[in-house]
Amino acid sequence: xxxxxxxxxIAAFERLNLTPETKLTFEKPRVEAHGDLTTNVAxxxxxxxxxxxxxxxxxxxxxxxxxxDLVSNVEVAGPGFINFRFTEKFFNRQVExxxxxxxxxxxxxxxxxxxxxxxxxxxxxxxxxxxxHGRQAAIGDTIANLLTWTGHDVTREYYYxxxxxxxxxxxxxxxARYMQLFDPTYPFPEDGYQGEYIRxxxxxxKRDRGETLRNLAxxxxxxxxxxxxxxxLFEAIKAVLARMGVHFDVFYNExxxxxxxxxxxxxxELRRLGLVYDQDGAVWLKxxxxxxxxxxxxxxxxxxxxxxxxxxxxxREKFRRGFELIVDIFGADHIATIPDVLAGVRAxxxxxxxxxxxxxxxxxxxxxxxxxxxxxxxxxxxxxxxxIDEVGPDAVRFFFLxxxxxxxxxxxxxxxxxxxxxxxxxxVQYAHARIASILRFAESEGVFWSSDLHRLREIxxxxxxxxxxxxxxxxxxxxxxxxxxxCCGYEPQRLTNxxxxxxxxxxxxxxxxxxxxxxxxxxxxxxxxxxxxxIVLRNGCAILGITxxxxx
RNA sequence: GACCCCGUAGCUCAAUUGGAUAGAGCAACAGCCUUCUAAGCUGUAGGUUGCGCGUUCGAUUCGCGCCGGGGUCACCA
Numbered sequence: 001x002x003x004x005x006x007x008x009x010i011a012a013f014e015r016l017n018l019t020p021e022t023k024l025t026f027e028k029p030r031v032e033a034h035g036d037l038t039t040n041v042a043x044x045x046x047x048x049x050x051x052x053x054x055x056x057x058x059x060x061x062x063x064x065x066x067x068x069d070l071v072s073n074v075e076v077a078g079p080g081f082i083n084f085r086f087t088e089k090f091f092n093r094q095v096e097x098x099x100x101x102x103x104x105x106x107x108x109x110x111x112x113x114x115x116x117x118x119x120x121x122x123x124x125x126x127x128x129x130x131x132x133h134g135r136q137a138a139i140g141d142t143i144a145n146l147l148t149w150t151g152h153d154v155t156r157e158y159y160y161x162x163x164x165x166x167x168x169x170x171x172x173x174x175x176a177r178y179m180q181l182f183d184p185t186y187p188f189p190e191d192g193y194q195g196e197y198i199r200x201x202x203x204x205x206k207r208d209r210g211e212t213l214r215n216l217a218x219x220x221x222x223x224x225x226x227x228x229x230x231x232x233l234f235e236a237i238k239a240v241l242a243r244m245g246v247h248f249d250v251f252y253n254e255x256x257x258x259x260x261x262x263x264x265x266x267x268x269e270l271r272r273l274g275l276v277y278d279q280d281g282a283v284w285l286k287x288x289x290x291x292x293x294x295x296x297x298x299x300x301x302x303x304x305x306x307x308x309x310x311x312x313x314x315x316r317e318k319f320r321r322g323f324e325l326i327v328d329i330f331g332a333d334h335i336a337t338i339p340d341v342l343a344g345v346r347a348x349x350x351x352x353x354x355x356x357x358x359x360x361x362x363x364x365x366x367x368x369x370x371x372x373x374x375x376x377x378x379x380x381x382x383x384x385x386x387x388i389d390e391v392g393p394d395a396v397r398f399f400f401l402x403x404x405x406x407x408x409x410x411x412x413x414x415x416x417x418x419x420x421x422x423x424x425x426x427x428v429q430y431a432h433a434r435i436a437s438i439l440r441f442a443e444s445e446g447v448f449w450s451s452d453l454h455r456l457r458e459i460x461x462x463x464x465x466x467x468x469x470x471x472x473x474x475x476x477x478x479x480x481x482x483x484x485x486x487c488c489g490y491e492p493q494r495l496t497n498x499x500x501x502x503x504x505x506x507x508x509x510x511x512x513x514x515x516x517x518x519x520x521x522x523x524x525x526x527x528x529x530x531x532x533x534x535i536v537l538r539n540g541c542a543i544l545g546i547t548x549x550x551x552x
Numbered sequence: 553g554a555c556c557c558c559g560u561a562g563c564u565c566a567a568u569u570g571g572a573u574a575g576a577g578c579a580a581c582a583g584c585c586u587u588c589u590a591a592g593c594u595g596u597a598g599g600u601u602g603c604g605c606g607u608u609c610g611a612u613u614c615g616c617g618c619c620g621g622g623g624u625c626a627c628c629a
Binding site for chain 2: 027028029030031033034038040043046047053077078079080081124161164165166280281282283284293294296297298299300301302304306307311332333334335336337339359361362366369402403404406407408410412415418419420422423424426427429430431433434437438439440441442445478481482485488489491493494497500501504507508510511512514515516517530551552
């Protein structure tokens with residue numbers, strides 16, 4: 001549609017001897033009465049040419065030479081918009097294209113095979129995933145899907161740290177709980193992990209190893225505690241993610257950056273660049289020389305690095321591994337760490353523009369209109385697993401994706417569980433199931449063939465003329481472009497909104513017109529439209545990572 | 553104090569990335585099932601887009617300044 005008009009405009013510019021420096025864009029007007037597509041190019045060109053925008057628009061329209069069987073109306077409107085309305089034929093002949101492309105409809109190749117990494121979740125194995133991690137998992141996985149659909153070569157990566165203070169505390173906590181099984185007065189570390197899951201791991205240790213840990217030296221026992229706790233927690237994390245349909249290609253261990261000398265390399269190189277100095281027993285990065293407010297410590301006086309150093313080394317490895325686009329999904333609490341890492345990357349000679357950081361805001365759970373209070377310290381927070389148990393994986397993913405990532409998300413547990421049209425997940429899925437039901441019925445009546453693409457050309461889609469038919473067709477045709485823009489802006493909520501619109505358009509069509517009717521030709525055209533809608537809903541759900549049920 | 557996100561219908565949020573008359577869903581009210589799934593559809597009502605300047609043909613969108621909510625500013629991650 002846009003391509004067609006673009007070609008016509010370029011020809012028109014030549015005829016008028018114009019060489020426009022402004023961009024030629026078309027968009028769908030908000031108001032239906034303004035046509036199917038509109039362009040503001042006359043308004044943009046008018047100023048440098050010192051012409052009246054409406055006059056210029058009229059000249060352009062006269063030079064366009066459009067086919068009248070494809071474009072039914074062209075008009076100059078408002079301050080100089082040029083509005084186009086296409087014929088039913090123009091739209092209808094593209095329905096067949098949707099059916100032919102099927103599972104591939106909506107895929108584009110703007111990514112051109114670009115090697116892309118999406119890093120998300122990246123929680124250390126010190127406890128169960130929270131609902132916040134769940135939002136991140138849904139966002140990251142869906143962005144990865146969107147990138148795949150737009151032709152990027154995507155790697156999903158989970159970065160974790162199984163060394164350091166947090167893991168030491170995990171081991172201490174587990175050890176203490178284990179010892180308490182034999183001696184209830186055994187002291188628990190002051191800022192240990194309070195959660196019930198630590199006791200469960202301790203129980204596991206006792207079951208598998210009996211009292212053997214008590215007889216070991218503490219350091220030795222701690223090593224076992226750490227190993228068992230880490231393994232148990234990681235398995236739990238992966239299992240929960242799997243329930244959400246999230247699978248990673250790479251689990252990248254921070255510790256490997258030390259063992260392979262990558263950390264030392266970064267320090268040496270930054271030092272050679274004169275960006276590192278020693279003070280108060282610590283090693284500092286001269287972030288002020290890189291445009292930051294203050295210098296930052298990268299190695300503490302204890303000899304332990306701060307998170308910045310491995311993060312910089314890790315991002316350097318991302319570049320070295322050949323990624324041309326690096327997408328980091330972080331929670332809002334990590335926002336302050338980003339400038340340091342990007343500054344480090346730039347100092348090491350890599351282009352920080354290739355790193356796209358998606359920051360998402362927090363989640364609050366609402367139950368019966370009340371906020372569910374959560375405290376990680378008291379360990380009375382709702383875990384992601386509990387949330388999935390309560391509302392199901394589809395609702396979890398859809399709800400996490402409904403809002404723009406930069407907005408706080410209010411998760412209404414009552415609504416998510418409700419099996420009615422109020423619940424947007426069911427609303428969208430129901431449209432899909434309803435279509436499936438119609439197709440089954442049609443097949444049982446012998447009206448349709450569900451899997452014979454060769455017979456497509458027998459369908460006369462020009463029979464689709466009713467308002468709600470055409471409205472649905474137009475909306476379906478927007479799908480590929482919508483996938484692109486949702487991808488480019490890293491805005492999954494555009495897709496959930498769009499699918500809701502598609503469902504609405506379908507339900508309205510269903511309500512207005514019966515599909516399986518005696519007029520065989522029209523019945524087949526409508527069934528073709530149903531199938532096209534089903535394809536868009538199914539493909540959209542696939543990107544969102546939710547199921548598209550055949551019956552409900 | 554500095555920086556980041558948010559502020560849109562009573563509530564939760566959209567808004568084609570600067571477009572024409574700001575839209576959905578809840579909640580409220582009034583209707584629609586001998587029919588392919590009523591988990592659906594239709595209608596009514598609801599607004600000075602937090603406030604004020606500015607940029608321009610045009611601002612919910614961009615810039616500046618206020619006000620309000622959340623977050624971050626470690627030799628924690």
